Amino acid sequence: MSDKVSSLIDITERDESVDDMWGGFRQIERIRLELSQRYYYSLGRQSRFFIELANQRFFASACDGCEKVYAPPRPLCPACLRPCDWRELSGEGSLETWSALYFSPGTNADVAALEPPYVLAYALLDGADTLFPHLLRAEAASLQRGMRLRVAYNEGPVSHPIHLMYFAPA
C-alpha cells in the first residue's frame, strides 16, 4: 500500500484544562503516510475523440434517433439508449459562460503548469447541443458572452490527451 515507511510527525498533549471523560487519552500521535496510485486507465468508447485530437480534428457524437449532438461525445445516447455516430465539428463556437480560477488543483502536469488566474470556459460549438468545457487562453477581463472561440491544438507531449486542445479567441 505504502511505498515509504510511515514517519512520526509529532506527539501532542490534549489541553489538560479541558476536564472531559478522555483524560486517559491525552497523548495524540500523528504520522505521515504516503499512498501513490498508478492507473492503466481506459478511455473506453470515448477514445476516438482523444485519438483524433492528435490529428487536429474535433469529433462530437450524434444520435440518429433524437438528432442530439453531444460534445463531449457520448457513446450511448442517454435519451434513446442507442449507440451514437461520430460527427466531426469545425471546432468553432461561442463562449457561453466561464470563470477565472485563481487556484490550480494540480490535477496533472499540464494543470499544475497553469499560471493563475486561468480561464475555465464553456463553449457552444457550432453544430453541438451541449456546452464543452475547456481552458480558454485569453485574458479574463477581455471575455464577453457570445464571443467567438475556436478549438486550438498543440503537439504535446501532454499528461492527458485532453490537453492536445484548448480554446482560443477566434
Place this chain on the structure above:
Amino acid sequence: MSSLPVIAAVGCTKIASEHRDCNARDLLADALLDMLADAGMAGLDAVEHGLASYESDHFNMQMTMGAILHDSIGMMPKPGLRVEGGGATGALALRTAWAHIQSGLCDSILVYGVEKNGRGLSSRTANQLFALSADVDWETAIGGTYTGFYAAMMRAHMAKYGTREEQFAHVAARNRGNAAFNPIAQRPMDISIDDVLRSCPVAEPYKLLDCSLLSDGAACILLASEAWARAHVPAYQSRPAVYFTGTGCGTDTMRLGDRYPHITNFRAKQQAAQAAYAMAGIRDPLRELDVAEVYDSYSGVEIQAVEDLGWVAQGAGGQAVAAGAFDLDGALPVNPSGGLLGRGAPVGATGILQALEIAQQLWGVADARRQVNNAKRGLTDTHAGIASISVVNIFERRD
C-alpha cells in the same frame, strides 16, 4: 406496519477545521455519546439497525469504513449499511433510513455521519481528491474545480437575471453571523458585505468568503417509529414529536455543459422539492415552512436554491435575499445554524447536521438568539456536485 418516522434523538461533535486528537471513530464516539445524553438512553441495545454516512474513502485512507464505524459502537450483529451520495450523503442517508422505517424493515435506525475533511491531508492532496468528484475524463483532467463550475453557473445566473455580487455576499455575511449563535459552529464571523466583496478571488465571481468550509465533525440521528420512540427513548415524552413527513430526491447530468440551455439553476433541486412537498402535503412552501437549512456550499447557491425550492420566482432570488427575506427575522429564516459557510461542512455529516438543526428548532431548544419562534415545519436542502443529486427532507412538529 408502515409508520411515519420521528426524530427520536440527535447528537454531534463541535465542527472544526481539525479535530487533531480524533480520528473518524473518535468523532463518531463523541457524537454518539452526545446523542445518548440527548435521548436519556444508557446504550444502543434496543436500536435495531445502523446506517453509516460518509463521503470519502480517500480522506480516511480506509475502505469499508462503514463496517469499522458500526463495529466501533458495538452494533454487531445487527444489520448495517453505508450510504454515499457526494455532498448529499447525509440527507440521502436520512432518506434511506426513512424508507427502512416506512417499509417496516425496522422500527429504529441509527444514522451516523462522520468526515475528516479538515487538515488531515496536505491541501494539494485534498484538492486533487476533491477534483476526482467531478467527471475525471472531461472536467478534472482540464483543471476544473467545483468552485469553478459553481462560479460559471453563477455567472450565467447573473447574465440572465441581473443577480449581483453584493446579493450573494449578503448570504456569506448573514450565515457566518448566524453561526455566532450556534455553539457547535466552526467559523462564526462578524463581517460586512464589503468584507466579502474585498476578500481574495478564488474563482470569479466567487471570493474567499463566498466559499464554504472544509471540516472535521460527526453527527447522529436516531430515527424510529413513534411507538418505538415512546417505548425506548426517555427524552421522547418530554418534548414535542418531530415527524419526518416528506423526502424528495432529484438528479441531473454530472457536467454543467450537458444541461444547456438550463445552466442557471438546479433542476434536480426543483424535482426533489416538489416530491417532498407533495409527500408532506405542502402547497405553499414559503408560507407553510417556518425554518430551513439550505445547502450554501457557495453563497450564490443559496440564491439559486430559494428559487428552485419554489419560494420565489426564477431569477428573483438575489433581490429577495438582499431584502432580508431569509434572515433570522425574515419571512422564512434560512440557515440559522450558520450553514455550510458558518457552521461548517463535514460532508457525510452535513445533511444530518442540517436535520439536527431543524429538530432543535422544532423542539424549541436552539440558542434563543437563533431560535425561530414557534417553528412547526422545517426543511433541509442538500446536494451533491452541482446538484447532480439533490435531496429535500421535511420535518414537522406535532404537539
